Amino acid sequence: MRQGSRPRAEIAGGGIGGLTAAAALAQRGWQVRVHERAPDLRAFGAGIYIWGNGLRVLQAVGAYDEAVVGAHEGEWFETRDHLNRTMERIPINASGGARLITILRETLIRSLTHACERAGVEIVTNSPVSCASADGVLTLEDGTRLDADLVVASDGIGSRIRDSLDLLAYRETLRYGAVRMLIGRDDADVPAGDRSKYIEYFSGTRRILYTPASASDLYIALCCTDDDHAARQVPVDAALWKASFPHLSSLIDRFADAGRWDSFEVVRLRRWAQGRVAVIGDAAHAMPPYLGQGGGCALMNALSLAVFADAHRDDLAGALAQWELAERPMTEHTQQAAAQLGHMNDWPDELRSEVMMLTGKSAYLAGQRMKTALHVPTGT
Template identity: 30%
Template structure:
């Protein structure tokens, strides 16, 4: 039997997860990444229980779980007053696993390790030149070579060229009015245990602190700002102006940050859902299909879900009557578009709530959060009902205990 061939455009979390899931199902996979290496530009990445179960489909879930650290913390005001508590054990009970926050470089390296040598080609720009159809393969042009494939996966991010080729008249993701900053400080910046996980909501801005397993600390911030605004004195100086008088350990983290390591990104969201996540033999996933705000921590999680569902459906179709994975792509759209569209909208609502600017609005919000925390602990977890409790279509998958059947091993 001829081995099916897939070309993945984009070597981020979603693209590598798709390649790993397809390779695990017997496909010949090539990943084209235009950057010179897979060494990612990034800081922390959150993977909730739904993403971990998806990763189990190709044997990577337990390695992610091993990166977990206790993340009990809570939501605070800038002065330090606690509004609500978070409990990772409660999240694990409710959703089947805790949220794992890891450095993006570690996750990228893990996904790349699931692929055979030579599958990832860095420094290579791939251009979709023919989406293919029932009577012909899809074609991707690279410098000096045209690749033909039974399936092309567009995983090239928010400003996806693949999406623009498939749906040239569709509106691009819109700027949300929020800018984010991210950085990681070394383990020596704070005494071990001095930084606990928390998120702090202030007027028109928020701050988050998350300890990583190796002792480093991941920090992120969000604020309302004009698109592409230039920060006088640099991004770290801007963060110190916005957050320098907030509660411990925020000032100390800002003092320890390397100005060159602070990443700033304007947040774009897919306000107008695509008509489909496929066309011809091409499927879109992750930010290329449904970019979202980071406020639910589901951007990478949904990309991994996409990857595993896509690999499962196209492999099933290839094994069925006709033997063509093309027939599975409408079902991929049908399964993924409604779910991800709802999560995009839910995440945007949380972002707007977190960055309220008006004093009366903030007072009402904070009072409601504090009351809910007193009367119904862990109420905030309900915000991930229907999201973090998702299970992949591929069975078996690892249970919370990490047990596996022979097939999953």
């Protein structure tokens, strides 16, 4: 660290992880600047699951109160089979159990941005990054070189900083993805008893995720294999999806031309850090969304990064090594648990129904699935 001055952090990426790290560092006395390549801080119009672990982080950085305004808190998460039979039923938001809210991504980004602004973070838009060096120099696309005590790469799944340091172990595009959309809620979408639930419906290799994201907004994900070209097209082929999910016909008729297709990917790094550069979020540990913990892991690792870096300002490289050692096991457990849930995509309907109805009764398997959600993150 430079003698006689506050430590400086340069952060690439104004998403969930980058803003959380920025707020947490600035609240600890750091000078922090965030570089966002886009002209403004916006999130794709969809909802996001924030489990108890992520909610603890939002509380720690002062973003919780704003983030939960208008959020949806259901009582049950259910999985249904091709006959609309319930295979699993998990209680949510009950005393002593897992907590979950669903909100708009835009709401989450806004709450984190305001936490950054209150802490004095400088946010620069239209500022794409090019690379970084292990000695703490961030280079922008226009050639500007910025010296820092800590560089944080939160620049997404195609991270330029990560790749400039040759940290990638592998990046795999999975044979599955989703059309995600945000539409208004309507009482006719599902039966009255289901309206407040989080429900994942299965039929063949297709899934529909039904998620209330606020009193008026409904987050939908239409999941299918990459080569199911008819199912992944936008505008949505309503007749095709109704053939797979006839009990959701009223809902499917309202999709219109909403939505965007994204393939699921997994990222693993050889190391999360090199010298004074740390990598967080999808750049470090992208995962399929089956546990709803991509954002939660980004939140946890961003806050813990600030905790370790601030506790060892005079040895940032050592601090980052300790940070990775402490935090990586939980993240990799989450990746593995999410991947296991994805294995059933190709199973025949009857086999999947039989297996999930049995595994839904297993306390051990439920504990493994909820392990991240119930985790108490570093710094909270």
